[in-house]
Amino acid sequence: MKKILYLTFYFEPDLCAGSFRNSPLLKELAAQAQGKATIDVITTLPNRYGSFEAQAPEFESRDNYTVTRVAIPKHQSGMKDQILSFKAYYQHVKKLVKGKQYDLVIASSSRLFTAYLGYTIAKRIKAPLYLDIRDIFYDTLQDVLQSGLVKGFALPVIKQIEKRTFAYADHINLISAGFKSYFNSYTTTNFTFYTNGIDDMFLENKANENAVANHPKKILYAGNLGEGQGLDKIVPDAAKKLGDDYEFIIVGDGGIKNRLIEKVQAYNLKNVKFLPPVKRDELLKMYEECDFTFVHLNDYDAFKKVLPSKIFELACFPQPIIAGVGGYANSFISENIENKILFNPCDVDDMVKQLQSYSYQRIRRQNFIDKFKRTSINKEMASSMLKYL
Structure with a gap:
């Protein structure tokens, strides 16, 4: 043997x-x-x-x-x-x-x-x-x-x-x-x-494809809060510009969490909530109930080559994906994923502009699911x- x-x-x-x-x-x-x-x-x-x-x-x-x-x-x-x-x-x-x-x-x-x-x-x-x-x-x-x-x-x-x-x-x-x-x-x-x-548990989600958006619209980020994700460069400023019509829910932990919280507090924002890491079955329920899913990478040259694993689980849900990524990941999403708001990393103005002009819809991305x-x-x-x- x-x-x-x-x-x-x-x-x-x-x-x-x-x-x-x-x-x-x-x-x-x-x-x-x-x-x-x-x-x-x-x-x-x-x-x-x-x-x-x-x-x-x-x-x-x-x-x-x-x-x-x-x-x-x-x-x-x-x-x-x-x-x-x-x-x-x-x-x-x-x-x-x-x-x-x-x-x-x-x-x-x-x-x-x-x-x-x-x-x-x-x-x-x-x-x-x-x-x-x-x-x-x-x-x-x-x-x-x-x-x-x-x-x-x-x-x-x-x-x-x-x-x-x-x-x-x-x-x-x-x-x-x-x-x-x-x-x-x-x-x-x-x-x-x-x-x-895509893991099986995400394929079996119960998100309603016909649901209308909440008020405020809930934008969910779940994962690592590190230098690589650069959320401190996008979330506080976007939340400030978007105002009470949108709410960011940040689930996770990592090296820049305190920096992110401090910036949110300095802006006196009420539309950004922080939750600790949760088990995957709890996370599944949170994904099902949000209005937008969110993935972001910092504006570093190194990240122009990467393809975040989170993209695969987010694409299983019918909600629109908000993705601030560059390089290969940007091309991959552009070519493979429908119903998204895609912008370059850390570009707050473009993210906000696209969100405010977006006509809300949910779709099932069956071709992507079958392929990956x-x-x-x-x-x-x-x-x-x-x-x-």
């Missing part, structure tokens, strides 16, 4: 895109590997949001796979916190795999270091390496790091880590086709472009992984 090591920093029941991607993908992989391989998943105990706690066992054994969850320090998603958290994960994983042999190493990574961890293990045991890359960390740091001194030290180190990791990999899946040009130099590696997808079901994507992606056994 072959053995597979599967590394992902986030896994169920954590609340984040990494968990939502890897949990069902792993189950599909295990189903396809039945009778051929066993899988060791090494992840972390739920930690995505400091304000949300979910209970999960540190170890569980299922049919042909095990899940080991590593305890890491509590954090608020700041850079220093993330470094300490990953250091703990890295050290624990190294101990857990010491002396073990695997026939395939799979790593799903947004911040590069889980990919690098997979590389160090695969290289040591001379195993094939399959990477699922969900973000380009180097690009993100170029935009996010403010200190020239820190940039001058960190970026060359990150670039070397990146080169070693990607050059060794037998296969790299890129979650966004917008990443393709960045990886052109890795000519000996096989590439696929399996995107995020997570179950179909996972079947193909799992099959592509097993080719390396």
Whole structure:
């Protein structure tokens, strides 16, 4: 029987895109590997949001796979916190795999270091390496790091880590086709472009396609409140201009939440409400009851290549999507999604202008749903992984 090591920093029941991607993908992989391989998943105990706690066992054994969850320090998603958290994960994983042999190493990574961890293990045991890359960390740091001194030290180190990791990999899946040009130099590696997808629970939503809008109209954002989302650059000013006809409901937590709250308070806004992270079944009900769904990325060059996972779940609901994104994500939404208000990141005036002139309607986006079901994507992606056994 072959053995597979599967590394992902986030896994169920954590609340984040990494968990939502890897949990069902792993189950599909295990189903396809039945009778051929066993899988060791090494992840972390739920930690995505400091304000949300979910209970999960540190170890569980299922049919042909095990899940080991590593305890890491509590954090608020700041850079220093993330470094300490990953250091703990890295050290624990190294101990857990010491002396073990695997026939395939799979790593799903947004911040590069889980990919690098997979590389160090695969290289040591001379195993094939399959990477699922969900973000380009180097690009993100170029935009996010403010200190020239820190940039001058960190970026060359990150670039070397990146080169070693990607050059060794037998296969790299890129979650966004917008990443393709960045990886052109890795000519000996096989590439696929399996995107995020739509989970079954969102397909079964009970949102009323014929409902009229509330007053005030409710705009729902649910997810991470970090530098990457840049909500502090769009929500307070948009809420101020839109006035009492619209209400923003912000559900989540993250590094800039306090900054966002402070700006809302400074404007003395009554039409922006904040709620802590909620479980997915509660979130589903909130999506069903809102008038608009909302996704936004900061105006950074790095985000011109990405495709936010949230787009896939929002498109399942009949409500119009408000999307402030640039680059590839903007093109993707423009070509694939009906009934949207699409504008460039942080462009408050354009968002407000389009909203105020929008004639409210709800439609079911059946073609999009059929094309991007997570179950179909996972079947193909799992099959592509097993080719390396």
